[in-house]
Amino acid sequence: MGHRMPNQPAMDPAPTSNPLGDELRGARTAKPCALVIFGATGDLTKRKLVPSLMGLAKDGLLPPGFAVVGFARRAWTDADFRRELADGVRQFGRPDTIGHFESLADAFSFHQSDFGEAAGYEALAARLDQLDRARGTAGNRLFYLATPPSSYSAILQNLAATGLSKEKDGRFARVIIEKPFGRDTATAQALNEQVRAAFRERQVFRIDHYLGKETVQNILALRFANGIFEPLWNEKFVDHVQITVAESIGVGSRGGYFEESGIIRDMIQNHLMQVLTLVAMEPPAALTADAVRDEKVKVLKAIRSFKPDEVAAATVRAQYTRGSFGGEDAKGYREEEGVAPESMTETYAAARLQVNTWRWANTPFFLRSAKRLPRRVTEVAIHFKQPPQLLFEDGKPHQPNVLLLRIQPDEGVALRFGAKVPGPNVRIRDVRMDFRYGTAFGGETADAYERLLLDAMLGDGTLFARADEVEEAWRIVDSIVAGWKQSGARPDEYVAGTWGPERAESLLGPGRAWRKP
């Protein structure tokens, strides 16, 4: 199933003959290029992509010679497009980025066409050639598929047919693909086939915006830049690991979309699996795209698919029911707009995964993600084992040590440990040593999309999912979905605004409890 990747350098090497070339190498500045956004009138472009580009402009990270072509169906003029984007930058951009948009506005133009119309791509190619001359984009192109997945196929085929996906004479052509990447193994493989028909793997950048978050990248820094954690990072010392991505919102107006995916496809297959691989992987030989991704894939490969009859004991799925939230009534999932009254789609999923490697042989990983939990929080909690002998408090165990990697909000790292309560008695109380990113590094942090857009321009795929990673993650998720389907049992229920169904506690086993972060 694994797809062999050609070795890929992290970045295009700068010509060695440039006597000042190290200025360009150290700085992570990309080569001139044109970014074509398919689906440019959509929400993602306005909320995320263009505000992030302006964040890069603010930090001086956009290449000299840069242009954006928006591709969509609507009969917009360049002026309409720029007005809409300016509005997006004002609403969603980092402070003081609108000035950058204004000075770069003429780099943005709009191209009206249907994704299925071949002539539209011929015209696009001509426009890009013209931009090379007018804006110095040097023949380099980055295509961003910010469209519903149903459009990917037409776009990929047309890019291949017009030759826009071909790299020649040292010019790059790359494609960024948004999630969801398929809805199961078969569709992901089919999509990978389509992608491969147009692009080679090293030209492809599959976005999982979690990987663009500083704190997710910090998992690798914490593990591999410090000497004290790695010796403990294994089944001898770690009792279990909990990875939580909780949302406080319900499905809102996305009920129709959510019905088709459920939380397992929407969150676990991508974000939680990605975080899991970073927590569980072996140290890579180097920090290059393929060395890191090779190690991540090994983690996924070490997780066995479930047999259908194992699924009930290893997972929990549930739906939120009517409850109250922030003092207001909250609808149950089945009452939400676009949701079938008899819907079987889960809004809560938890699973016990076993990574079958020497390092993790006896340490289960518990993944949980849900909507309508009390708080929006993403965290990884490493629960350590109890000390071998309990000296204090009549031999009663106290809370085990927990190393907490908080990904959002209040990004940081905390360690829970027992300390003696002052006084003549030997009493132990849990205390917390806390490192908060916001305080230690302050300042405004760049949006995840900024980092990912820059990396794609640089050709650095480290923070993007490779074809085999995506397919392996689907294999595991598919086996869970198949088990649920076969059992036909109704999802459990939890009241909106609570921490999930009761049965989820039993998933963990004796002496363990889900964190209520």
Add this chain to the structure above:
Amino acid sequence: MSGPALLRTAPVHAEWKRIPEALRSLWRACLPDQQGADVARSLAINFVAVAAAAEEDALRETVDKLVRRTPCRAFLLLLDPAARPGTATLAATTRTHGALRDIVLEEIAVRLPASAMPQITGLVRPLLENDLPNHLYWATRLPADESTLDALASMCDHLIVDSKRFGAVARELDAVQQRRRRGHRVTDLTWLRLRPWRRALAEAFDRFPWQPGAPVTGTIRHGGNGLAAAQLLANWLQARTQAKVALDPTGGPTALCPERVALAVAGCDIELTTGGPQVRVSVSTPERCDLPFHVPQSRGTDGDLVGAAVDLG
């Protein structure tokens, strides 16, 4: 996007020997009013800054900017010929983020005449917070007698200077170079300010094949405040390409970076000019004349540059 709020305590005056107690009183002053609330100290560096008293406002602005990214204990040593040494003024800044509160700045300001500087190391050393990197920001020109600078620098891991403040530019740049040769880590903010110019020149050299040894000649036009920057750029080009670069001092007086750089490299012409917030770069070769491209000018205040220097150091 609403960021965390910064709150500053009222200043506290203390004799030098009472500074530790004064610091503790500041911590208490930082505690929120609610019962059971707590405050954490989140200092990441010790920051020792030396500046003329007349530059105090600029220095405070720099420190305010710095702590947004790098919480610190800051020593502001203000050179004031009229000051009587012996007292310090202390204040703290906390950052509140929801229910969380952290001390991000513990500031100890001391005014003293240059003649009292030799005493200052004895004051600062015991107050440096343990286990943190120490950065010395020498925000004034380099003195001919460097003994005090040496004494402070010997306590610190990293020296930050800004050659825009230098008086005898060539001599002071040379003194900085010698310090580096002795193994000191030194960052010059003017060098960081020149980053867009360096990048623009590197981009320009990327547009044609460079033959090592090819003759490079050129001029850098600058104004009175831009001499150090022009000199640094010329030295760099000379070191990398053996360029013969002349300085033309006829530019406008205030700009800190060059106004124009023109280079001739084996039949190719490179021209960099400033236009608003950007550096405009044109390159022409015997075969072709590319469209000019733009690189954003330096994006930061002194505070941003000091922050960048601390990250580098």
